[in-house]
Amino acid sequence: xxxxxxxxxxxxxxxxxxxxxxxxxxxxxxxxxxxxxxxxxxxxxxxxxxxxxxxxxxxxxxxxxxxxxxxxxxxxxxxxxxxxxxxxxxxxxxxxxxxxxxxxxxxxxxxxxxxxxxxxxxxxxxxxxxxxxxxxxxxxxxxxxxxxxxxxxxxxxxxxxxxxxxxxxxxxxxxxxxxxxxxxxxxxxxxxxxxxxxxxxxxxxxxxxxxxxxxxxxxxxxxxxxxxxxxxxxxxxxxxxxxxxxxxxxxxxxxxxxxxxxxxxxxxxxxxxxxxxxxxxxxxxxxxxxxxxxxxxxxxxxxxxxxxxxxxxxxxxxxxxxxxxxxxxxxxxxxxxxxxxxxxxxxxxxxxxxxxxxxxxxxxxxxxxxxxxxxxxxxxxxxxxxxxxxxxxxxxxxxxxxxxxxxxxxxxxx
Numbered sequence: 001x002x003x004x005x006x007x008x009x010x011x012x013x014x015x016x017x018x019x020x021x022x023x024x025x026x027x028x029x030x031x032x033x034x035x036x037x038x039x040x041x042x043x044x045x046x047x048x049x050x051x052x053x054x055x056x057x058x059x060x061x062x063x064x065x066x067x068x069x070x071x072x073x074x075x076x077x078x079x080x081x082x083x084x085x086x087x088x089x090x091x092x093x094x095x096x097x098x099x100x101x102x103x104x105x106x107x108x109x110x111x112x113x114x115x116x117x118x119x120x121x122x123x124x125x126x127x128x129x130x131x132x133x134x135x136x137x138x139x140x141x142x143x144x145x146x147x148x149x150x151x152x153x154x155x156x157x158x159x160x161x162x163x164x165x166x167x168x169x170x171x172x173x174x175x176x177x178x179x180x181x182x183x184x185x186x187x188x189x190x191x192x193x194x195x196x197x198x199x200x201x202x203x204x205x206x207x208x209x210x211x212x213x214x215x216x217x218x219x220x221x222x223x224x225x226x227x228x229x230x231x232x233x234x235x236x237x238x239x240x241x242x243x244x245x246x247x248x249x250x251x252x253x254x255x256x257x258x259x260x261x262x263x264x265x266x267x268x269x270x271x272x273x274x275x276x277x278x279x280x281x282x283x284x285x286x287x288x289x290x291x292x293x294x295x296x297x298x299x300x301x302x303x304x305x306x307x308x309x310x311x312x313x314x315x316x317x318x319x320x321x322x323x324x325x326x327x328x329x330x331x332x333x334x335x336x337x338x339x340x341x342x343x344x345x346x347x348x349x350x351x352x353x354x355x356x357x358x359x360x361x362x363x364x365x366x367x368x369x370x371x372x373x374x375x376x377x378x379x380x381x382x383x384x385x386x387x388x389x390x391x392x393x394x395x396x397x398x399x400x401x402x403x404x405x406x407x408x409x410x411x412x413x414x
Contacts, residue, residue, distance in 0.1 A: 001359050004030035004180070005095035007070065007086030007166070009038045011048050011230070012253055013058035016184075016223030018246045021063030023182045024099040032065040032356040033099075036089045037347075038075035039384060040391040041328070043082050045320030047391040049230050050256050051405075056348035056412045058249035065353040066360075067412070068093070069345045072387040073338060073380050076324050077282070078137075081335070083165035084172070088341040091175040094363025098170070098177050100163055101184035104154055108163030108181065111155065114144055115168050122147045133312040159184055173340075193224045193232060193240050257397040262327065263301045265393060269327050270296035281325045282332045283318060292322070328386050338380055345381075346370040348412030372406050381406075 004024050010017060024033055037059065039052040048055065056067040074085020090098060102108050114122065122143050129139030141161075145152040154160065163181065170177055224244035232241035233256065242250050270278070270292065278289035291309060299305035302323065309319045324330075344366050349357060361368055375381035389403045402408075 001032070001355070002028065002030045002097070003093075003095050003356065003359070004028045004033045004097045004099050005090035005093070005177070006033060006035045006064070006099055007037075007083075007090070008035055008059075009042045009048070009075075009226075010035075010055045010059055011038075011042050011226050012050050012245065012256075013055055013062060013249055014224060014226060014229055014245050016225075017059070018062045019223065020099070020101050020182055020184075021059075024180065025063070027182065028097050028099060028180050030097065032353060033063065034090065034093065034095060034356070034360070035059050035064045035067045036070050036086045037067050038070045039072055040387040041072050041076045041324055043075060043077070043079075043321070044317050045076055045322070045324035047259065047262070047394050049233060049259065050253070051391075051400075051409070052347060052388075053409050053412050054252050054256070057414070058245075058252050060348055060350055060412060060414050061248040061252075062246045064350075065356055066349040067347055069347050069384070071341070071345075071380050071384050072328065073330065073335060073383055074341065076321055076328070076330070076387075077335070078318070078321070079161050079165045080168070083162060083169045084339070085341055087166055087169035087175065087177075088173060089344055089366070091170075091173050091177060092341060092364060092366030093344055093360050093368070094365065095177060097180055098166060099180040099182060100159070100166055101182045102159045102163045103157040103184050104160060105181045105183055107148075107150070107154060107160050108167055110148060111144060111160065111164035112167035112171070114147070115164065116171060119147070135313050135315055135318070137315065137318075193228050193244060257395055257400050259394050260396060261302050262390070262394050265390070266302050266323055266327055267296060267299065267305070270323075273326065278326065280331050280333065281322055282330060282335050283322055283325075284332075286313070288314065288322075327390055328383060330383060334379060334383070341366060342380060343367045343369060343375065343378065345372070345375065346411075348414075350414050370411055 006021065006024060008017065021033060024030065037052065037056060038048070040048055042048055052069065059067055068089060070085050070089060074081055087098065125143035125146060126139050129142050130136065134142065141155050142152055145155045167179065229241045229244055242253055245253050275289045275293055278284060278292050295305055295308040299308055306316055306319055310316050344364065346368060369375055385406045388406050392401050392403060392405060395401050
């Protein structure tokens with residue numbers, strides 16, 4: 001049995017994701033696909049637009065065979081930690097091949113090689129960039145672009161950076177997983193929606209995932225980005241958002257409830273924290289705790305706080321994660337105690353994937369659970385519970401705001 005793995009957020013699942021799953025199946029010749037998916041919060045420090053159970057069901061209806069969870073301890077972190085969480089989870093399951101999309105199939109490998117064996121001249125340029133006030137990520141990216149002779153925008157593409165970190169994590173874990181890089185179509189942050197709606201073809205079709213109504217080869221297909229779909233949902237353009245989601249998944253997105261920003265939750269938390277507590281959050285350094293405390297005292301909203309905090313040294317994404325860490329109670333000490341995944345939680349599967357689950361149970365080097373009650377006492381899972389309870393308070397519908405959903409939501413089975 002050949003098993004492929006995918007690391008994803010699916011925030012929300014859309015036609016481009018269906019295309020990637022179908023390409024993964026076609027390119028690898030795998031029998032089953034396991035998705036390791038972020039839960040209630042995603043990497044940019046924001047709450048997911050749908051619950052993890054709804055997003056898992058969308059994936060299972062559109063090409064995935066099983067969905068396991070990428071815990072918040074790894075999901076709401078920089079690219080290296082996000083990658084270590086995803087790769088470590090799939091490797092711990094015994095997955096044969098990791099499939100991911102990239103804007104440029106060659107760059108992730110070249111970047112991973114530079115990270116593994118950094119030339120002295122590259123290190124020196126990084127130091128110069130840091131001295132000029134760049135954040136470390138931008139300093140390294142600019143130096144690497146110059147060293148490789150490529151446009152920095154190519155290196156800065158999120159899927160290129162993540163792809164390089166996936167490859168690096170495979171090396172660090174000494175994993176035997178193969179890699180399949182699927183060329184990505186479309187712009188990750190494109191805020192516009194396609195003129196022609198996309199829909200997925202039937203499962204296991206030779207053209208599965210290629211949207212009907214689009215023209216040109218698969219490599220030229222333009223999909224709506226998750227960014228554009230979320231924007232359409234926020235602005236009330238639900239029909240436009242639904243048109244960019246595979247038909248099988250539209251009913252789930254159609255019932256998605258409205259959400260609001262966690263302004264009061266965040267500001268109340270920050271204003272109750274001490275400098276020492278903020279300094280103990282992951283990625284806080286160089287006196288940033290004083291700046292956060294000072295700005296939080298006057299900022300009326302989360303967005304206003306991010307505007308006040310943003311500078312050359314700290315990107316908006318990094319600051320957004322730090323604010324999420326504060327709300328979640330994710331400390332630097334906690335992440336240091338748990339550098340790698342320690343269990344795998346199965347949150348959904350297709351009925352016809354029972355042979356897959358039996359095989360994973362046989363192969364897995366990490367404990368595999370589907371019942372949350374068996375994870376009681378785990379610091380990693382306790383953080384996951386806090387993340388889900390916090391997201392619930394950001395929902396407008398009363399029935400979605402209840403606590404304890406990690407224990408009351410049903411396992412997703414199709």
